[in-house]
Amino acid sequence: MGNRADGIAITGLDEVVDMLKNMEIDDYTETMLLNECKPFTEEIKANQTVLTGSQFEGWRGSVRKMDGEKYFVISNDDFSWIFENYGTSISKHNVGYVDRAIDSKIDEVKKSMIKVIETELK
Known part of the structure; x- marks a missing residue:
């Protein structure tokens, strides 16, 4: 996991990326897969x-x-979250x-992405 100026970079979805390497998917399916990352944003708000x-x-x-x-980008307009997350x-x-x-949400997101892959690419 790393942070970028334009959002939070999430690592740990290698299993899903490996499944998609040799597949041809359209833009709609790609967007659907990326939208499965929304639980990350909700969990950050909850924590x-x-x-x-x-x-x-x-x-x-x-x-x-x-x-x-295409990327799923998690960001916050208020820069003070950086001080909360990394400390002062x-x-x-x-x-x-x-x-x-x-x-805490990485496994849930992986499962939902794999489910989208299985249903959309049949």
């Missing part, structure tokens, strides 16, 4: 310490096209809440 304000309301996940590739020199009690939220 967040501050449940009000712009930090809570700013979380969104969407399918975006960058450099000719004074406060480190919430370190890793985004990583924990994504790790």
Whole structure:
């Protein structure tokens, strides 16, 4: 898992990516697969310490096209989530809440993506 300026990069979906390497899928199916990542955004909101304000309301996940590739990007308009997730020199009690939220949902997302692959590509 790594963070980028334009969102959170999620690793751990290698099993699904390997299934798709030799398959031809259309844009609609690709978008459907990426939309299966929405539980990540919901779980991040649920694990967040501050449940009000712009930090809570700013979380969104969407399918975006960058450099000719489609991605599911999780982002927040309020930059203070970075300090919550990584800690500061004074406060480190919430370190890793985004990583924990994504790790807790990775298996659910894999299963739902595999289900979409099986139903759409039959």
